[in-house]
Amino acid sequence: MINYWYYTGDTTYNAVTKQALLHQTGDNGDFMPLNQTKTLGNDDQGFWGMAAMTAAETGFEDPPEGSPGWLALAQGVFNTQAPRWDTSTCGGGLRWQIFTFNSGYTYKNSISNGCFFNLAARLALYTGNATYAEWAEKTWVWMNDIGLINEKFEVFDGTQNTDNCTSKDHNKWTYNTGIFLMGAATMYNYVRTLPPIRVLLANIIPDKRFRHLEITNRVPYHCLEAVLPGRNPVRALRADRKM
16 A cells, blocks of 8 residues: 555555554564564564565655654564574574464475565665675575575475475465565665675676675675576676666
């Protein structure tokens, strides 16, 4: 409904949309309200965070004075999810469920990690804070390394940490693909905001080394591959800058 208002200018549903968003923010401004917390998954919380991010990006009517703004609410989701990055199995990733007593706690799925990736990418572009970009890249690399995104950029549903993420659920759902596509496109836009010297460096450093190069901001090579398949992403960026 936020996008409906943004693209049409019709404010008919703004009040109820705002009410719905604010009702679920919770006591800590992180979209973990007491009425839902025990059954909340990382994907559920992520959807709310992305909605708040959309409100911030589009300039949607601010929350009441004294309440966290849309950006703060999106950051609240990110700040609670980043510490849940689980390296105890599979080398990282977010679990589907937040709490051990919920079915799906052992499942590391694409939508939970996709929400986190999408939100981190958009926060990086909106704020210019490189930490968000680093988390977005970290998530993208993990998804590729674990095999939930393959060389054709197909996105599979998830994997169990009970076998260290060896087996996969190969179902492909459009919302998984869409959430990563938007995040990757956002990271492309983020890289275009970086000083040109960081782009130039990519052409003198072999790709494998560049993937893990740390400068002031890490250039998200893997994310660019998704939106520029078959091309050297950074060289393509240079060509685009000359247009």
